[in-house]
Amino acid sequence: MVVASGPPSAGNRFDRRPEPEYEDWYVRNQRGAAMAKVSPFHTDSEEYPMAHREVYHDNDACYEGKEIFPEHRQGGTGGKPLCEVCAGLS
Numbered sequence: 001m002v003v004a005s006g007p008p009s010a011g012n013r014f015d016r017r018p019e020p021e022y023e024d025w026y027v028r029n030q031r032g033a034a035m036a037k038v039s040p041f042h043t044d045s046e047e048y049p050m051a052h053r054e055v056y057h058d059n060d061a062c063y064e065g066k067e068i069f070p071e072h073r074q075g076g077t078g079g080k081p082l083c084e085v086c087a088g089l090s
């Protein structure tokens with residue numbers, strides 16, 4: 001009789017899924033609420049004019065921030081100044 005000793009199969013149980021949609025979901029959840037503060041985001045995508053790439057946004061009500069598609073958004077300030085529209089909304 002052979003006792004097979006393999007690795008424990010507990011791997012799947014602790015499989016943590018990343019949540020790439022979290023910020024998008026958060027922003028969507030805030031829709032309808034005026035002046036909704038969101039996590040800072042910015043874009044480095046060259047699809048946007050320089051003025052859009054030089055600043056970061058932190059308000060869902062910002063029309064300039066809204067023009068940045070969720071897939072082009074990067075979390076954080078990127079070391080950039082706060083967008084003037086967001087600054088006015090804050």
Ligand SMILES: [Zn+2]
Nearest residue numbers: 057062083086
């Ligand atoms: Zn903004």
